[in-house]
Amino acid sequence: MARHALQPGSVIDGFTTGERVHRGGMATLWQVSRPDLAGPLLMKIPRISEGDDPAAIVSFEMEQMIVPRLSGPHVPACFATGDFATQPYVVIEQIPGQTLYQRLPELPLPYDEAVAIACKVAVALADLHAQHVIHHDIKPSSVMFRDSGEAVLIDYGLSHHAQLPDLLQEEFRLPFGTAPYMAPERLLGVRDDPRSDLFSFGALLYFFTTGERPLGETETLRGMRRRLWRDVHPPRKLRADYPPWLQEIVLRCLEIEPAQRYPTAAQLAFDLGHPFEVTLTARADKLTRDPWRTVWHRRFNRGAGLPQPRTDAAANLAAAPIVMVALDVGESAAELNEALRVATARLLSTLPAARLACVNVLKLGRLTIDRTLDEHDNNKHVDRLVQLRHWASRLGLEEARLTSHVIEAIDPAAAVLEFAEVNRVDHIIIGARQQSLRRQLLGSVSAKVAAEARCSVTVVRPKRAGE
Missing domain, CATH: 3.30.200.20 (Phosphorylase Kinase; domain 1)
Incomplete structure (x- = not known):
């Protein structure tokens, strides 16, 4: 050569x-x-x-x-x-600026700043996974930011592409990567699970919010294998003021078993963007690591140490979408909302890992000053949240799979489209009322959403009498 x-x-x-x-x-x-x-x-x-x-x-x-x-x-x-x-x-x-590595002397960062950074990185990961690529080296020196604010992931020498030969897997037996961020399953030769990137992401967010690496600086393969059975110290042990919702997210990312982590980076980004909607479990309150009984069970459980079954990354993404249903909570919409519930239940029954966001738009006047209370002195925003949750209760979803959102906006269709875009929604379910002269002249919300959404849209109409 x-x-x-x-x-x-x-x-x-x-x-x-x-x-x-x-x-x-x-x-x-x-x-x-x-x-x-x-x-x-x-x-x-x-x-x-x-x-x-x-x-x-x-x-x-x-x-x-x-x-x-x-x-x-x-x-x-x-x-x-x-x-x-x-x-x-x-x-x-050449991306202007520096990588996150230059921020290390400032750690730990304020929580709000670290979460803002994490949101952008999670969105970048979701986009990368949607292109069939697992990065496998998420760390501070692999993340940059454009002047426009988007996170940019660099360095793809250790990456896996679902539609290309994995030369690293074929030619080497030892795992390649950066030890403090490497997921446990990587030590077993698993390179085709996108949730490995979520583990690395969790290690990064832990580091940036506590100032300490959750897995230490271990470089020996023997030392690294301990992460196959030993969990990390909860962040709240290091910082008493650590937000419970943030610990819930971090420890979920750092679960030893991939199946216990977020199913997709998009769902992770959704939780980071909606902290008050995060469902808290026992993770949120942990102050100590798992007891030794649990650790020994992991270590000596039959089958431990064997490579996991191969995961179809594209199938995993398809099975865990973010579904959004746009609802009108007015009394006149009861029939339509029932049709929406039936359509939503039918879709979710085929997607056991899907996340559902119930959305209502509180329409504001263009020229008027809007009151926050209705004629009965009830807060409109809170009242609609209650109605959304009541509507969703009959679907029987676990709390972790369901969120409710009331958006105040002048243009309902634009608000629905923006929510779907920002939160990387995969599928919108929206109702369409019967035709009227006003809708013929101005166009309906559902028609605009169906025409302009960047994801798939299901438009539901109530059955007419006699159908």
Whole structure:
């Protein structure tokens, strides 16, 4: 292989190299430019000289396969790749700013700031998983932020793509990753479960809110294997003021068994964005780790230590969507709401891991000053929340799968669409009333939602008399 001796001013496939900005254990980064491409660019080149880790080559092959297939604001744009026959490289956009690694001297961060960061990272993970990719190296140095606010996940050399060969799995037996953030199942050779990223996310959020790593700095494989049976110290043991709802989220992410974590990053992001809707369990109040009896049972339970069954990541995402039902709680909507309940129950019966968000829009006047109390001096917002929960009670869902939301807005359709977009809703169920002259002239809320939503929409109509 005829490789280039890189230095500032070298030209590779039309790219002119500038300053070398980073030299890592597996690759180097160079600033590059090309006349037909605007904006700052980076060229990533693997370290493949004598004595370098052979895993660097395989890792770079994975990155070359995966990065060009990614899109969206949460990943760096890819512009070109180079062949190993001449000079292997990947050219990506250079994201301005620094990674979360630079924030480590400030830890622990204030809770509100850490949660705001975590929300953005969870949304980025949800987007990545929707593109069939598991990152497998979520840590502070893998997270950046655009000027527009979105989190960007970088470094895909250890990633798994559900539709591509997993060269790391095929060629190596030891797990690759960053020890303080590595999920337990990774030690068993499991690389196809997106919930591994949620464990790493939990370790990151724990670290940023307590200032301590939940799993320590263990680097030996023997030491790391303890996480297969030993849980972490609850954050409230380290900080007495730690919010119970936040501990609930963190410890759920850090569950040893993947099945006990959030089913998807989208559902995790939903809880982070709605802290007062988080269902609290025994996790929220824990002050100590699990008793030794539980630990020994995990360690010596028959079958422990064996690789878990392979997980279809796409099927897992499809089985655990966020479903939103938009309701009108007025008395005149009773018949329609019953039809909505039937449609919602039918859908949820096929999706045992789905999350349901019941939403009502409290319409505001464009020119008037709206009163918070109705004619009976009841708070409109609270009254509607009660009605939403009453409507949902007959569905028989566990608390952890159900939330209720009253949105105050001038435009109901726009409010429904915005809620669905911000909360990464997968399916909207909305009712449509019978046609009227006003709806024919102005258009209905359900029609606008069905036309403009970026997710699937089911429009439900009540049965007419005689049907």
